[in-house]
Amino acid sequence: MDGLRVAALLAATxxxxxxxxxxxxxxxxIMPGLAKTDDRTFVGAFQAMDRAIINPIFLGLGFVxxxxxxxxxxxxxxGEDAFAWIAAAFVLYLITFxxxxxxxxxxxxxxKAAGDPDTIDVAAARAAFDEARWRSFNLLRVALNTVAFGLLAWALYLTGKSHAP
Incomplete structure (x- = not known):
């Protein structure tokens, strides 16, 4: 059971x-780099990256x-010392999710639904996307997820410490 408990926590971390x-x-x-591009490049590159990130490694293993x-x-x-830290990490990650x-x-x-950058008004599509809003919510995800990572790392430390000889 100890091996499974540690493996699950390590994998979560x-x-x-x-x-x-x-x-x-x-x-x-990525977003600061794309911000410096023209509308067609922004729309095409963002669409391509968003399609690429929908894959089993990121979505299945990572995100979910x-x-x-x-x-x-x-x-x-x-009932372990690490539980509160894991629970807090779970709540933060759930908010991120x-x-x-x-x-x-x-x-x-x-x-993506706006269409092919070669056939749409890319300036209108980019404006409708609202980069500032996307970036703001992404920064929230970065903060919450980074803290969740730190909490899990601390829980991993506590777990190792409690099982040390």
Whole structure:
């Protein structure tokens, strides 16, 4: 049981860190880089990246997997010192998950639904996308997810400490 408990917490920590990194790279490199491009490049590149990120590794293992693994780790750590930290991480990640589904994904989908950049008014599509709103909610995801990652790392430390000889 100890092996499963530690493995679940380790997997939750790693996947949460992976997702925090993805959101962070969007905040620190991708969106600032795209902000400097013309409308056609912005729309085409964003659409292509959004289609590419919908894959089993990011969605299954990372985005959804992190939520499931953190829940599992919490259940397996009931009554342990690490439980409160895991529970707090779960709540923060759940908020991140809801913000993504409620705000960022609909915005992404609307930009993809605008159509092929070669056949649409890309300036109108970009304006309707509202980059500032997307970036603001992404920064919220970065903050919440990074803190969740830190809490899980602390829980992992506490788990190791409590099982040390």
């Amino acid at each position: 790693l996947t949460t860190g992976m997702v925090a990194g993805v959101f962070g790279i969007y905040a620190n490199a 997997g992190s939520l499931v693994l953190t829940l599992l780790a919490g259940i397996l750590h009931l 809801v913000v993504t589904i409620a705000v960022n994904v609909p915005m992404n989908d609307a930009l």
